[in-house]
Amino acid sequence: MKARIHVSLKPGVLDPQGKAILGALESMGVDGVSDARQGKLIELDLADTDPDAARARVDDMCRRLLANTVIETYDIDLSE
């Protein structure tokens, strides 16, 4: 089973990488982009076969290691 974890900065937290992307797009002449945010994508290969158990385990990993829940939010996508 594979887990795809999206870790994003909470709204209001300064995001210099996102600002750099927005500035670069503008300097390239790309318009119509009003905001850009950069987060992390973490992909795990899991031995679990039960989706509920896998989700609980990945949630635990996120809280303990993968995300800083003071400034970041995360969501988990599971697939076979």
Next chain:
Amino acid sequence: MKARIHVSLKPGVLDPQGKAILGALESMGVDGVSDARQGKLIELDLADTDPDAARARVDDMCRRLLANTVIETYDIDLSE
């Protein structure tokens, strides 16, 4: 319209961040994780209202700026 872009390293490309995550999980006593890869998550707020046009524009941004297609792959999710 919002675009969520996942940028991942191609298989075979060395991923020190992923290896660090795997090592940290093992040292925390988490088992059953056979591989970890870290990529980038980029979220854009777009003025476009047509999904096809938005996808073509974001694809162009990925190729020109957001992904290094020599070593990275990307996929695009659009939502309202």
